[in-house]
Amino acid sequence: MKLLPLIFKRQLASYASTPHTYLSVAFFLVLCATLGLYTHRWMERDSSDLQAFFELHPWLYLLLIPSLSMQLWSDERNIGFCDMMKTLPLTSAERVIGKFLAAWVVCSIALLLNFPIVAAAHFLGTPDNGVIASQFLASWLLAGSYLSVGCFICALTHQRIIIFLLTLGLLLTISGLSSVLDALEHQAPIWIVDSIMKLDPISRFSSMDNGKITLHDGLYFVSMIVAFLSATIVTLNYKNS
Amino acid sequence: MIEVSNLTKYLGKKSVISDFSFCAQRHECVGLLGEHGAGKTTLLNLISGMARPTSGHVSIQGLSTQTHSTLARQAVGYQLQGGITHHTLSVKSILNFVATARGFRGAEKRRHVDRVATRLELQPVLNCPIDVLSLDLKRRVAIAQAILHSPGVLLLDEPTEGLNTEQQLKFRALVQSLAEEMSIIIASRHYDALSEICTRALVIAGGRLVADSSLADLQRCSRHFQAVTLAADPPVDLLALAVLPGVAGIEEDRQNPGKVTVLAMPGHAIFPAINSLITHRGWNITSLHLEPGRLNDVVHHLSHEVSS
Numbered sequence: 001m002k003l004l005p006l007i008f009k010r011q012l013a014s015y016a017s018t019p020h021t022y023l024s025v026a027f028f029l030v031l032c033a034t035l036g037l038y039t040h041r042w043m044e045r046d047s048s049d050l051q052a053f054f055e056l057h058p059w060l061y062l063l064l065i066p067s068l069s070m071q072l073w074s075d076e077r078n079i080g081f082c083d084m085m086k087t088l089p090l091t092s093a094e095r096v097i098g099k100f101l102a103a104w105v106v107c108s109i110a111l112l113l114n115f116p117i118v119a120a121a122h123f124l125g126t127p128d129n130g131v132i133a134s135q136f137l138a139s140w141l142l143a144g145s146y147l148s149v150g151c152f153i154c155a156l157t158h159q160r161i162i163i164f165l166l167t168l169g170l171l172l173t174i175s176g177l178s179s180v181l182d183a184l185e186h187q188a189p190i191w192i193v194d195s196i197m198k199l200d201p202i203s204r205f206s207s208m209d210n211g212k213i214t215l216h217d218g219l220y221f222v223s224m225i226v227a228f229l230s231a232t233i234v235t236l237n238y239k240n241s
Numbered sequence: 242m243i244e245v246s247n248l249t250k251y252l253g254k255k256s257v258i259s260d261f262s263f264c265a266q267r268h269e270c271v272g273l274l275g276e277h278g279a280g281k282t283t284l285l286n287l288i289s290g291m292a293r294p295t296s297g298h299v300s301i302q303g304l305s306t307q308t309h310s311t312l313a314r315q316a317v318g319y320q321l322q323g324g325i326t327h328h329t330l331s332v333k334s335i336l337n338f339v340a341t342a343r344g345f346r347g348a349e350k351r352r353h354v355d356r357v358a359t360r361l362e363l364q365p366v367l368n369c370p371i372d373v374l375s376l377d378l379k380r381r382v383a384i385a386q387a388i389l390h391s392p393g394v395l396l397l398d399e400p401t402e403g404l405n406t407e408q409q410l411k412f413r414a415l416v417q418s419l420a421e422e423m424s425i426i427i428a429s430r431h432y433d434a435l436s437e438i439c440t441r442a443l444v445i446a447g448g449r450l451v452a453d454s455s456l457a458d459l460q461r462c463s464r465h466f467q468a469v470t471l472a473a474d475p476p477v478d479l480l481a482l483a484v485l486p487g488v489a490g491i492e493e494d495r496q497n498p499g500k501v502t503v504l505a506m507p508g509h510a511i512f513p514a515i516n517s518l519i520t521h522r523g524w525n526i527t528s529l530h531l532e533p534g535r536l537n538d539v540v541h542h543l544s545h546e547v548s549s
Contacts, residue, residue: 006341017329080326080379081335084386086291087319088342089311240293 003090007098015071015106024067025110028060032114035060049131053117054209057139058175058202061146066167068106069150070160072099092236096229100151107143111136131210138208141221142201146171148228155235178202242267242424243288243394248297250283250448257283258448261297265441267393270420272439272456273428274540280448281428282322285396288426289319302393315343318387318423322398324379325386326372332358332382333367336389343390357385360415376403388419395419397427401434413438432536436460446544460534464489464504469515471529472500481518487511502532 015021035056036042042052085095121127150167157163177200184193197203201224204217243265250258257280265271275281286292288299290306290313299306304313325335336358340350358364361381366374371382380400387395397416401409416438419425429435435442435456442459444452452459460466471477476499479491487509494500505511512531519526 002344003342006338010338014329078325078327080321080323080383081330083291083321083323084325084339084383087289087314087317087321087387088339089314089344090342091311240291 001094001097004094004098004101007090007095008102011072011099011102012105015068015102018071020067020071021106024064025106025113028064028110029113031060031063032056033117036117049128050117050121050135051209053114054135054139055206058142058205061143062168062171062175064107064110065143065146065150065171066164068103069147069154069167070163072103072151073154073158086240092233092240096151096155096232096236100147100229103147103151104144107147108140111140111143134213135209137213138205138217141208141218142205145201145221145224145228148225148232149174152228152232152235155232155239174200175202242269242302243426244298244300245288246298248284248287248299249295250287250292251295252283256448258287258294261445261448261450263443263450263453265424265426267424268420268422269441270416270425270427270439272432272435272442273426273445274432274435274442274536275428275430275445276540276544277430279445279544281445282398283448284445285319285398285426285428288394289317289396290314291319315390316393317396318390318392318394319396320380320383320387320398320400324376324383326379327370328372329370331368331370332363332374335371335382336386339386339389345390353389357389360388361385377408384415388423391422393423395423395425397425399429399431400427401429401431404434409434432540436533436536444540444543446540446547449547451543451547456536459536459539463534463536463539465502465532465538466507466534467505467510467512468502468532469505469512469529470500470502470532471515471519472497472527474499474525474527477501477524478522481522482515485511485514485518487514500528 032053036050036053040052040056042050045052118127118132121132149170150163153166153170154163157166177196181193181196181200181203184196201221204220207214208217243263245264246262248258248261249256261284273281273284283292287294288301288306290299290301290310293307299313301313301316304316306313327335330338333354336354337350340354345353358367361384363378363381363385366378371379374382380402384397384400387397400416401412404412416425416427427435427439439456442452442454442456443450444459479493479501482488482501482503483491485503487506488511489504489506492502492504494502503511503515519529
């Protein structure tokens, strides 16, 4: 793990040097603000938190995360460079975790750039800062777990468009779990509904979104990150052998 | 230094390297000769620890590439065939990246990067993006990153491809100075460029080791060993050449009329006899040289012996 900062810095520099990153982050911010203001009518809700914005995040991440994870292994495009990396004494774990952390930092920056909304809320009324902080935390954890899924897909294939589509597909499936739940509500045995409910990130997210941070939900996201990152490391090790 | 034993590698169901064994000592410069697709690059990949063998072992300075993967990789420097390409990084940032990955920090890192940049004459292009450089410079960057940490084992993959004569001389001087510090394995299809660099040759064909001898011995196997190639303006009298003692045969060059190669019987030196014949007859010779033996022919012959 000694070389983790090296990979982290390289990946962050790689994100900073491509216009693609700026474009995706800007797109995310604009969509978040306009949808919150115009379709969810935050101004008219008269609420003390930013739920109108944050409940959109799981869906907006469906666009941001695949486009960020598309660049995760963009060094792979330079076959010479990628092969050279393999001759260096780097372990797969260092490479995966370093890249993942860099992408997560980009996500956090995108999230923090939502600060004008917080400022506006303070200007217009007296928001509940505790709830807003928990909403930020929930959104950040959700972004991390989605990114780890993107990371895993990247280890499977190198084609950028396939990475984008697969990540989008997988995340859509995860996000769509709640509709599956609704459909099964009265037909399926209760244990199936329960176990799907436990796996559904959206329901976890919305409970944290309401300002209710429990160890349960936090651990759920962390374990999802750990699980997908380990899967990525195992896949990479398998591919190299 | 390098011990390879019973190395076998399958890619899919195709065997690329089969039962390959050899040892290389410290400060030895080994040439890995083989035709296109013989498995040279795969073998280097296996030695460098980039790829894992299907069976068999590679150990570098006593460290197995399978069990001590990172430590073994730290003892190896590997110049890849295509050189390094990257769409944004400059030469300096690549060297810095590699130096950090090799565990150097701060002033020590700058010193190492400066040292290799001077050694490979990369100073003028240090700030250029690597993608705009020529193939030769890219390859020099690749060699620079390989020797940055003064490894015990240096692997070079086609380092002389596309070099002109002057560059080859420089490269030869570089490798000779490096050979005093580390063991070197050079894989190449340009055998004649290796003949003055390497002391030992491994010939690989179809993933098998078909010859392991000194380069001089390999040249001695050629039927052109000790042959004399001469060109004359009015074509010379071939019969006079053919009856000289020790002459095994005469080959005419169809493309250049007047150019002939006189083959020698094994153990015979025909150069003095031909020389005196030329003075005696007063031929107008435009070029005359003694051949050291054609490695191309030898390797080609060995490779086909195996496949047939």
